[in-house]
Amino acid sequence: MERLQKYIARCGLASRRQAEEMIREGKVKVNGKVITEMGAQIDPEKDRVAVEGRRLRTKEAQTYILLYKPAGVVTTCQDPQRRKTVLDLLPGKERLFPVGRLDYETEGVLLLTDDGELANRLTHPKYKIPKTYLVETDGLITEEKAAKLAKGIKLEDGLTQPAKVKIEYYSQEGSRFYLTITEGRNRQVRRMCQAIGLNVVYLCRTKMGFLNLNGLALGGHRRLSAQEVKKLKALVGQS
Ligand code: URA
Secondary structure, eight states: OEEHHHHHHHTTSSOHHHHHHHHHTTOEEETTEEOOOTTOEEOTTTOOEEETTEEOOOOOOOOEEEEEEOSSOBSSSOOTTOOOBGGGGSSSOOOOEESSOOOTTOEEEEEEESOHHHHHHHHOGGGOOOEEEEEEESSOOOHHHHHHHHHOOEETTEEOOOOEEEEEEOOSSOEEEEEEESOOOTTHHHHHHHHTTOOEEEEEEEEETTEEOTTOOTTOEEEOOHHHHHHHHHHTTOO
16 A cells, blocks of 8 residues: 555656645545545555546556676676677666676676666765675785775775775685775775785675675576665665
C-alpha cells in the first residue's frame, strides 16, 4: 500500500505537495470515486487512480544490476578502441550506465542502472559511500605505510580522505590488505599505493556500501531486490 499523494508524485505528474493540493481540490479519483481525505492509501497494483479524468500509470520500472566485473573489460558503454565493455557482459542491450568506474584491470562490485538520480548521488563525495578494495602488492606493507594510507596521502589532486586498512598478509615478496575509502577519484587506490612505494599487482572492489560479491561468479551479475534498492536510496537521502 502507498499514500495517494506519494503515488501521484511517483507517476511524475506533480510534486508530493502539488499532489496533496490536487487531492484537496477534489481532482483525484480512486476507482471512480473522488478522494479528498489526505491519509488515503492505495494499492498501486490494483487501484485505478485518475487525476482530472486522466488515468495514471507509474513510470517504467528502473533497472539496478550488480555486476562482478572481471579484469580486461572497460567501464564504459562504448569503447572507441572496441574493447569489451561491461554492457557486453549483460544479456539484453539494456540502456544502463555504470555507477562510478573500475579500471580496465580492476575486478569487483559494479552497479549499473538507468536511475540517473541514484547514480549521481552514489558517486557524489558528499555522501561518502564506503568502498572496500582487496589490494595485493608485490612489496611489503609495513605498519607505517598502512598508517599513512589511513591518515591520508598527498596526491597531485589533493590529500585523500581518511581510510581504513586491514592487513591480511605481509612479506617482502608480497602483501594483501583491505583498503576502505570514501572517495572515487581516478585510479585512486593504485595512486595511493604508488605514492608510498607499493606496486599494486591485483585489485578487486569487494564492497560498495552494503553491496558485496556474495553469490556472484566472476563476470556474473544479478538484479538488486526492491529491498536493496530502497536501502541504497536511503543511504543517499533519496525517497
Ligand atoms: N582505485 C583504483 O586505482 N582503481 C580502480 O579501479 C578503483 C579504485
